[in-house]
Amino acid sequence: MVKLVVFYEKPFCAANAKQKQILRSSGCTLIERNLLEHGLSVDELRTFLGEKRVPEWFNPAAPSIKNGEINPDGLNEAEALELLMNDPILIRRPLMVIGTEKLCGFDEKRVSELLERYVEAMPKINCMEKACLEKKSAE
Numbered sequence: 001m002v003k004l005v006v007f008y009e010k011p012f013c014a015a016n017a018k019q020k021q022i023l024r025s026s027g028c029t030l031i032e033r034n035l036l037e038h039g040l041s042v043d044e045l046r047t048f049l050g051e052k053r054v055p056e057w058f059n060p061a062a063p064s065i066k067n068g069e070i071n072p073d074g075l076n077e078a079e080a081l082e083l084l085m086n087d088p089i090l091i092r093r094p095l096m097v098i099g100t101e102k103l104c105g106f107d108e109k110r111v112s113e114l115l116e117r118y119v120e121a122m123p124k125i126n127c128m129e130k131a132c133l134e135k136k137s138a139e
Contacts, residue, residue, distance in 0.1 A: 003028055008035040008095035016094055019106045026115050035095060036088045042081050048095045048102045054080045057104060059092045 005028045009016040020030055038045075049057050055072040057080055064070045070083065070090070084091050096103045096111070099118030103110065 004031065005029070006031045006033065006097035008033045008038055008093065010035050010089070010093055013093070015106075019094060022108075023111075023115075028115070035091060035093055038088060038095075042085055045084060045091075045095075046081065048104045050102070050104065052104060057084060057092055058090050062087075062090045065090065 005023050007016075007020060007023070007030045009020070009032060011034055020032070023030060040048075054075055054077060058065055058070075058072040060066070062070075064087070065072065072080065075083070092105045094103075094106060096106075098111070098114040101114050101118075103114075
């Protein structure tokens with residue numbers, strides 16, 4: 001079973017930090033990559049975008065989207081990919097690889113499904129059980 005997640009993020013992004021914590025608490029080991037310096041080819045980036053519509057490829061909080069310079073609704077696939085490659089801050093994040101699946105954005109339901117499929121479950125010990133076990137091992 002796979003416990004490894006490749007996680008392309010914007011460094012110092014609070015949302016990405018929360019998402020990484022969720023993954024780590026689910027027993028995942030992360031390989032963190034800087035999305036702004038991703039080094040992906042156009043074809044590799046396209047594999048993360050899957051069946052999403054072009055506007056869903058874009059980070060709605062990116063400055064040029066928020067201030068109206070770029071309207072993803074009016075772009076075709078080639079135009080969108082060119083913009084994303086030239087300005088990676090526009091890419092909806094994180095990009096992730098979980099098992100053999102590639103994702104764009106953190107869809108909690110989809111991530112959970114993939115973790116169940118690809119990630120070995122971590123044993124759950126509640127605090128009372130843990131304290132009891134520690135007490136017994138100390139005796």
